[in-house]
Amino acid sequence: MLHSKIRQYIIDFLVGPLFVQGQGVDRYQRRFQAVGYTDDPEEMKQYPVVILPSGFFDGKNYGTERSYPSLPLEQWRGIPILFGSPREEWSSDGRQVIIHADLIASSYFLLSRYEEMYLRHERDEQGCFPGKSSLPYRAGFIHRPIIDEYGYALREILISSGIADRYNLRIPERAKTFSAVHLTHDLARPYNYRGWRSFLRAWLKEKKNPLTALKLAFGSDKEDDYYTFPKFLKWDRELKDYLPKGVAHIHFFVKMPSRHQLDRPQYHPRSSYMRRVLLEARRVDARLGLLGSHTAALHTDRIGEERKAFERVYGQPPMGLRYSSLVACEPEDYLQALYSGFRHDYTMGYADVAGFRLGTCRPVRFINPNTRQLTELTLHPLILRDLTLSDQKAMGLSHEEAEQVASDLVRTTARYNGELTLLWHNDLLSQKTHPWHSVLYRALLRLIEEIDREVTDAYEEDSPLASY
Incomplete structure (x- = not known):
């Protein structure tokens, strides 16, 4: 059976911690367990809302073929469910509802990345779990944060049934805008031509004129195709200044030296060029994180060594971790990151499909599916990545198609008060390298600003002070 700590964490993740409102403004007497997860008749009497277990966590099922959902999935209130059935039973007096859709097991399956533990044989040439092999993609809901949809449906049941009023529960409405915006940039290829x-x-190799080659390799930074930092950091800063303080953050993920072929090109983190790049980052108060190498993905203990190397070079701990090319997918990768001192990971997106890999657009604590333990490592969903949209080995979209997909995901994230994390590389933001990524990225930043403005204007119109 599921440990009570994880069970309560998932329930709180869905509906939020609920409190009985006490006397006076914003005073609460005690926490109230409105939602239970049990099939014990006596225990069920304690809760106005009961979710029935489907047997997913039983010892005879967990980790076996019986624990994997079969397609097509059934739907509960228009939302795909992985386990259970879409039935609801209300008591005759309307004071209790029993939900046969196993929302807890369905949420756990996605949040813990259970299928990546179960399907360890399913990996691409880089060692990634392919998004196109995932259940969300095959079942057709990769573009929907269905765990957040579960939460909204449960909150609606509490409110519309009168349960919230009966128990005097406070259920604050979640704002339909971003809880946070992370503008992230991986320095996988910080320059095109630098040095001998x-x-x-x-x-x-490229048969350029020697004088042209000298100019490319030793000319000014601005002459390099990939030196797009002043341009896109200006855009990032404008959005950061526009949004409420503390909402937008700019992150640079920097590599440490590695000999793995897929970690090429190598660059020295202390080079004069890198110092100039990071000076640009400091001007906009960008945070530095570690871009874990392919070597570290193959040998999990290496991530601790790379963290120590990062601290020696920059004199500070990395604010978080992202694995290069999003290669991490084993529970052991995240446990080693946790043991190495990381508390925030930004890898959680599929390399080949854009969408909600975790089934949610909100940050979630890593649940180890091997041991069923809740950890202190927070996973931040990666909603959009440039290469995922344009690379022919991934989605291979045109500019118009990419803009439509990206805009829909951005708006969906705002609708559920989610955390929007974008990943755009400096080299693809050069129009010499790619024809439309800089245009798309700029359009998405404008869209984020537009959504926030729409929500702010709507709030001001609804405010009781608006008519004064």
Whole structure:
């Protein structure tokens, strides 16, 4: 059976902690357990809302083929459910509802990345769990944060049934805008041509004129195709200044040296070029995180070594972790990150499909599916990544298609008061490298600003002070 600590965490994640309102403004006497997860007849009497277990967590099922959902999925209140049935039973007096849709097991399956533990054989050439092999993609809800939809449906039941009023519960409405916006940039290829190796590549391999090769390798930073930092950091800063204080954050994820072929090109984190790049980052108060290497993904203990190297170079701990190319998918990767001192991870998106890998657009604590333990590592959903949209090995979208997909995901995240995390690389923000990513990224930042403005204007119109 599911540990009570995780059970309560998932219930709170769905509906929020509920309190009985006491006397006076904003005073609460005690916490109230409005939602229970049990099939014990005596225990069921304690809760006005009961979710019936489907057997997913039983020892004979967990980790076996019986624990994997079969397609097509049934729907509860228009939302796909992975386990249970879509039935609801109300007591004759309307004071209790029993939900046969196992929302707890369905949420756990997605939040813990259970299927990636169960389907360990399902990996692509880089070692990633393919998004196109995932249940959300195959079942057609990768674009929906169905766990957040479960939560809204449960809150609606509490309110519309009169349960909230009967028990004097406070259920605050969640704002339909972003709880946070993370503008993240991985420094996987911070430059195109810098130094003697670049000179030899341009001259001997690319057959450029020697003088042209010298200019490319040793000219000013602004001459390099990939030096887009002043441009996009200006856009990031404008959005950060527009949104309420503390909502928007700018992150740079920086690599440490690695010999793995997929970690090329290598760059020295103390080079003069990198110092100039990071000076640009400091001007907009960007935070530095560690971009974990492919070597660290293959050998989990390496992530601790890379963290120590980061601290030696920059004199500060990394604010968080993201694995290069989003290669982390094993529970052991996240446990090692936790043991190495990380408390925030920004890897949780599929490399080949945009959408909600965790089934939610809100940050969630990592639940180890091997041990069924709740950890202190927070996973931040990665909603959009540039290469995922445009790479022919991924979605391979046109500009118009990518803008439609991206806009829908951004608006969905705002609708559920989610945390929007974007990943755009500096090299793809050069129009010499890619024809439309800089245009798309700029449009998305404007869209974020527009959504926030719409919500602010609507709030001011609804305010009781609006007519004064």
